[in-house]
Amino acid sequence: xxxxxxxxxxxxxxxxxxxxxxxxxxxxxxxxxxxxxxxxxxxxxxxxxxxxxxxxxxxxxxxxxxxxxxxxxxxxxxxxxxxxxxxxxxxxxxxxxxxxxxxxxxxxxxxx
Amino acid sequence: xxxxxxxxxxxxxxxxxxxxxxxxxxxxxxxxxxxxxxxxxxxxxxxxxxxxxxxxxxxxxxxxxxxxxxxxxxxxxxxxxxxxxxxxxxxxxxxxxxxxxxxxxxxxxxxxxx
Numbered sequence: 001x002x003x004x005x006x007x008x009x010x011x012x013x014x015x016x017x018x019x020x021x022x023x024x025x026x027x028x029x030x031x032x033x034x035x036x037x038x039x040x041x042x043x044x045x046x047x048x049x050x051x052x053x054x055x056x057x058x059x060x061x062x063x064x065x066x067x068x069x070x071x072x073x074x075x076x077x078x079x080x081x082x083x084x085x086x087x088x089x090x091x092x093x094x095x096x097x098x099x100x101x102x103x104x105x106x107x108x109x110x111x112x
Numbered sequence: 113x114x115x116x117x118x119x120x121x122x123x124x125x126x127x128x129x130x131x132x133x134x135x136x137x138x139x140x141x142x143x144x145x146x147x148x149x150x151x152x153x154x155x156x157x158x159x160x161x162x163x164x165x166x167x168x169x170x171x172x173x174x175x176x177x178x179x180x181x182x183x184x185x186x187x188x189x190x191x192x193x194x195x196x197x198x199x200x201x202x203x204x205x206x207x208x209x210x211x212x213x214x215x216x217x218x219x220x221x222x223x224x225x226x
Contacts, residue, residue, distance in 0.1 A: 043218050
């Protein structure tokens, strides 16, 4: 089955800096890669996703890149703000079933 | 519009008791999912519904766990004879149709088994 590894597990940055979260996956048939943000006491919320026919996608301060050959994808947040502080999860579909398999999450702290 | 709702938000129970967790998905969403999130861990898939059917139950950890969905809407996750290791946040999500459509999560039910 699919295995999704996410690193680092925690990251602390100063406001205005950039943050990068990296994920690797094992199933070469994976074709959908969403990123979720979870604030304390809330359910995860989709912030951006990418499909296997696209190498990069941007939405304002957030971008995601996908390298299918290397089986890794990354989330880039520029000009970080304190409200970006949260836990971020990557996920990838398991080929065939399209079940989402999640990484263990990364806690981002943006210091004012 | 209304999002995914779950009840109760918190549940404390004693070991050996049965519990029922409820999920109300977004209206019109045919796909519904249950996940479990243990402290500091990622989201562990439990079960997937398409309409009232569950084509993927592969994540249910034991036969103490069961779920049903009625009327293509509300779902209930039941845990029988709860154990302390069942303590976690149980999250429900729904999507329009496919598993690769955006999954919208509810706020979760925090279950504590004493």
